Amino acid sequence: MLRRFFARRGIPITITSDNSPTFTLGESILSEYSHHSLNDSAIAKEASTREIEWKYITPFAPWQGGEYERLIRSVKLALHKTLGKSIPSREELYTVVIEIEAMLNTRPLLYVELN
Numbered sequence: 001m002l003r004r005f006f007a008r009r010g011i012p013i014t015i016t017s018d019n020s021p022t023f024t025l026g027e028s029i030l031s032e033y034s035h036h037s038l039n040d041s042a043i044a045k046e047a048s049t050r051e052i053e054w055k056y057i058t059p060f061a062p063w064q065g066g067e068y069e070r071l072i073r074s075v076k077l078a079l080h081k082t083l084g085k086s087i088p089s090r091e092e093l094y095t096v097v098i099e100i101e102a103m104l105n106t107r108p109l110l111y112v113e114l115n
Helices: 003-010 022-036 043-050 062-083 089-105
Strands: 015-017 053-056
Touching: 015 089, 062 089
Parallel strands: 015 053
Antiparallel strands: none
């Protein structure tokens, strides 16, 4: 998942996440990349040389993740409206998610006055 993210958007300087075990495991995996040479993954090598900083929000302070939680809500709403109760194939789901990504990335970030 991170390889795909890095390939599409570049390698970040920092990653901010909550304290879920999934994310703490992700940090330990990236740390492992920085200590070992991986022959099978150019992305992992690049990530280790960039020294990505992994930041966590304060425990029991979910409002600190409000920005990304709102984006998650927008993605879930768009998925629900697009797919309804249908069960797409993996390829169809991937296409829908990329379309939703494009929609969210082209929305205005500030109020746009109509004249």
